[in-house]
Amino acid sequence: MTRLDPSIEKPITITHIIATGSGFAETEEGESVFVSGNIMYRSRAMLGDILQARLIRNDRDAERTPWRCVYLAPAERGEQIPRTQAVLSVLEAGGVWTPDEMAEETDIPEPACRAIMEAMFRSGLGAKYLRYTDPFRNVDLVAFSHHPEAVRLVSEGEPA
Numbered sequence: 001m002t003r004l005d006p007s008i009e010k011p012i013t014i015t016h017i018i019a020t021g022s023g024f025a026e027t028e029e030g031e032s033v034f035v036s037g038n039i040m041y042r043s044r045a046m047l048g049d050i051l052q053a054r055l056i057r058n059d060r061d062a063e064r065t066p067w068r069c070v071y072l073a074p075a076e077r078g079e080q081i082p083r084t085q086a087v088l089s090v091l092e093a094g095g096v097w098t099p100d101e102m103a104e105e106t107d108i109p110e111p112a113c114r115a116i117m118e119a120m121f122r123s124g125l126g127a128k129y130l131r132y133t134d135p136f137r138n139v140d141l142v143a144f145s146h147h148p149e150a151v152r153l154v155s156e157g158e159p160a
Contacts, residue, residue: 007070012053013111014045015118025053025069026111032065034058035072043072047119048083048112051075083108087116091126091146098143117144 012025012033021037023045033055035045045051054071086106091097097105099114106113121128121144131141 007054007056009052009054011050012055012069012072013109013115014040014047014049014051015111015115017045017047024065027055027067031067033067033069034061034065035069039069039072042074044075045072046075048108048115049075050109050112083112084116087113088120088125088146091117091120091144094145094147096129096143096145098141102144114142120144120146 010027012027012035014023014025014035016024017040018024021040023035023037023040025033025035027033033053035053043051052073053069055067056070058065058068060068083106086108087102090102090105097117099110099117102108102113102117103110108116117126118128120126126144126146129141129143129145130139131143132138133140
């Protein structure tokens with residue numbers, strides 16, 4: 001990086017892909033990154049991928065998405081399939097899992113687990129549970145399961 005080049009390089013995790021082919025990602029610090037459809041296509045990025053990126057400040061919507069990706073290293077496809085399969089295997093075994101718990105169980109980074117679990121939910125491969133802290137709909141817990149018909153939700157203090 002030079003004085004004339006205000007970009008930075010860091011790994012990002014692909015968290016969303018929209019209908020246009022563009023995507024969104026997160027930095028390790030949790031900041032949002034916009035990735036154009038052209039860059040997504042050229043890199044062959046998929047949900048849950050963790051890829052090295054060159055980022056610049058986003059002038060269009062800096063409050064919601066402070067970074068814009070100008071280069072994304074091509075994805076090594078061999079890694080994504082085992083990650084997705086590992087998450088699916090744990091979910092198929094049963095139970096309700098938070099992304100943090102899934103990351104601990106599978107040794108896959110939490111942002112990748114969250115992205116894979118969200119993609120499975122959007123594809124109809126399971127259920128998503130949200131716990132709200134107040135009537136204003138502030139979420140304090142997100143969890144997923146593969147067999148929602150077998151899940152019995154219990155409040156704290158209630159016998160299981």
